Structures are given as structure tokens and as C-alpha cells.
Amino acid sequence: MNQESETSIAPLLSVRNGSKAIEFYKSAFGAVVLNRIDAPDGGVVAELSIDGARFWIADESPEHDNFSPESLGGSTSRMILVVKDPDSTFEQAIWFGARSVWPVGDQDYGWRMGRVVDPYGHHWEIGKRLTACH
Amino acid sequence: MNQESETSIAPLLSVRNGSKAIEFYKSAFGAVVLNRIDAPDGGVVAELSIDGARFWIADESPEHDNFSPESLGGSTSRMILVVKDPDSTFEQAIWFGARSVWPVGDQDYGWRMGRVVDPYGHHWEIGKRLTACH
Numbered sequence: 001m002n003q004e005s006e007t008s009i010a011p012l013l014s015v016r017n018g019s020k021a022i023e024f025y026k027s028a029f030g031a032v033v034l035n036r037i038d039a040p041d042g043g044v045v046a047e048l049s050i051d052g053a054r055f056w057i058a059d060e061s062p063e064h065d066n067f068s069p070e071s072l073g074g075s076t077s078r079m080i081l082v083v084k085d086p087d088s089t090f091e092q093a094i095w096f097g098a099r100s101v102w103p104v105g106d107q108d109y110g111w112r113m114g115r116v117v118d119p120y121g122h123h124w125e126i127g128k129r130l131t132a133c134h
Numbered sequence: 135m136n137q138e139s140e141t142s143i144a145p146l147l148s149v150r151n152g153s154k155a156i157e158f159y160k161s162a163f164g165a166v167v168l169n170r171i172d173a174p175d176g177g178v179v180a181e182l183s184i185d186g187a188r189f190w191i192a193d194e195s196p197e198h199d200n201f202s203p204e205s206l207g208g209s210t211s212r213m214i215l216v217v218k219d220p221d222s223t224f225e226q227a228i229w230f231g232a233r234s235v236w237p238v239g240d241q242d243y244g245w246r247m248g249r250v251v252d253p254y255g256h257h258w259e260i261g262k263r264l265t266a267c268h
Binding site: 006007008009010011012013014037050051052053054055056062065066067068069071072073074075076077078079080081082083084101109117121122123125128 | 140142143144148186187188189199200203209212213214218243255257
């Protein structure tokens with residue numbers, strides 16, 4: 001949230017088994033749950049925060065055009081997760097069940113970055129911008 | 135970007151025809167381009183900002199597991215776009231080619247919100263939280 005402008009963009013990731021997914025994001029990325037709504041059918045919508053950076057998780061509902069990566073066989077967006085220590089966040093995500101797509105390294109576009117795909121099929125590029133004096 | 139914590143999440147949306155898509159997001163949402171890299175093959179990666187809220191656009195590359203909604207026949211995440219005036223942002227998006235999924239209205243979960251799908255197949259829920267004294 002940009003406090004000055006009141007404008008913000010937060011991705012909402014569609015998954016299968018939202019309750020389990022929330023536990024994964026808590027463990028893998030240290031996310032905390034800010035809001036959570038449980039529907040009678042077991043479906044869940046939740047707003048999560050990783051150290052102040054917000055995103056949402058919801059069970060898929062293909063009838064409303066909300067598809068999980070498992071249903072479509074791929075994902076149509078990836079998350080650029082900027083953190084202080086990409087190496088440690090990356091390792092933690094792998095430990096809790098994400099798969100390395102490419103390892104953390106210094107990229108020629110000026111970022112230290114790696115990419116994982118999480119157990120729910122969402123892709124995360126985890127990194128930080130490199131400065132002249134890194 | 136949460137300035138205090140240095141942690142941020144920005145979605146990167148895969149599209150077909152990234153150059154054209156960037157023009158759409160500029161018109162529809164008043165986005166400005168912060169960074170843009172044009173590849174020799176015509177592909178583009180760009181970081182955009184809507185009044186300080188950041189996201190990325192890139193041409194799809196299925197060989198790297200980056201799929202556009204057109205390629206998969208749906209999208210695996212949607213963007214929660216919080217703005218000061220959802221009605222006006224919604225109308226502007228429709229004017230420039232987005233399609234209404236459901237119109238802006240006061241929702242029982244405490245938001246004034248509507249949903250559009252843009253010409254590139256990405257879904258946006260445009261709204262703001264309602265306060266007791268709206």
C-alpha cells in the first residue's frame with residue numbers, strides 16, 4: 001500500500017487446497033494472515049503479509065474464471081518477491097517444499113535473484129537489486 | 135515497496151504482445167513505465183507503476199513456463215487494485231477495451247468493488263474498502 005496515494009496492487013493467487021497453501025506460505029516465506037474468510041464449502045480466501053508486503057490466496061473456482069496452476073497446467077503471472085536476504089528466503093522456500101527453477105545468483109540485469117515454483121504451481125522470483133557497492 | 139522492511143511483492147503478468155499491452159495499461163489505468171527492456175526478438179519486460187503501485191509486464195515465454203492467459207485459456211491469479219475512486223477507474227478501463235465481469239457495487243464483505251478482464255486476459259478487481267462513514 002502506498003500510503004500517500006491510497007493506490008495498491010496485491011496479487012490474489014488461485015490454488016487448490018487453500019487452507020494447506022496458507023500453511024505453506026507461512027512456513028516458506030514467514031507470511032502472517034491478516035484476514036481470512038472460510039466458506040461453508042471449505043473454500044478459503046485470505047490476505048497474507050510477508051513483512052508488510054501483501055498478497056491474497058483463494059481456493060480456485062473455475063466457474064468464476066479463477067483457475068489454479070494445477071488446473072491450467074501452468075501459471076500466467078509470477079511474483080517478484082524482493083527481500084533483504086534472497087539466499088536465505090530461497091533456501092527456506094525449498095526446505096518447505098518449493099522446487100528450484102534456477103538458483104540464486106547475480107544476474108546481468110542488476111539483481112541477485114533465483115526462481116522457485118511452489119507446491120501449488122505459483123512461481124516466485126526471489127531477489128534484490130544489486131548496488132554498486134554490494 | 136514497504137520502505138521500512140525492504141520487502142515487496144510485485145506481480146509480473148505474462149502477455150502476448152507486450153508492447154501493445156503496455157500501451158493499454160498506460161491508457162486504462164494511468165500506468166507509467168519505470169523500467170523497460172526490449173529484447174532483440176521484439177519481446178519486452180517492463181516495470182509499471184499505477185500511482186506508486188508497481189507491477190511488471192512481459193511477453194510470454196512458454197519454454198520458460200511463463201504463459202499468457204491466451205495460451206492457457208484462463209488466468210491463475212487476479213489483481214486486487216485498490217484506488218481512491220473505483221467507479222472512475224473501472225469506467226476508464228472499460229473505455230479502453232477491458233470487459234466487465236461484474237460491475238462496481240458495494241459488496242457484503244465491506245468493499246466497493248467491480249471486476250474486469252483486460253484485453254490480454256488478466257483479471258482485475260478494482261475497489262476500495264468501505265468505511266463506516268462512506
